[in-house]
Amino acid sequence: QVQLVESGGGLVQPGGSLRLSCGASGSISSIGNMGWYRQGPGKQREFVAVIYRDGMTGYADSVKGRFTVSRDNAKAAVYLQMNSLKREDTAVYYCNAIINYANFWGQGTQVTVSS
Secondary structure: OOEEEEEOOEEEOOOOOEEEEEEEEOOOOOEEEEEEEEEOOOOOOEEEEEEOOOOOEEEOOOOOOOEEEEEEHHHOEEEEEEOOOOHHHOEEEEEEEEEOOEEEEOOOEEEEEOO
16 A cells, blocks of 8 residues: 655745655555645645656746755655745645556645745
8 A cells, every 4th residue: 555645844934945745655666757736725736846757847837946846766755845935835735646657645734834
């Protein structure tokens, strides 16, 4: 049974930084794309960032230049460095990964940007 577990969320002031981590556990033979989504209050879940197996990355326009996604294949982990945070970044952030050719989600971690 494969599981994704996020950590690193919390409360931060506008302009601050946070680093989210997500680790996969279980019987893993293949890891494909890994990335992050978020769901703000009263909003639908939206794409934030993706990192492909070859290391190429993609970002939502709203976070380009502020967020950086990275991965450690040896640890089956994906990270999201979030800088210059804005109030509108407040959301539950979900890790997503293609593992063993199946799509998995983490349970989510709350990020709140407020003064």
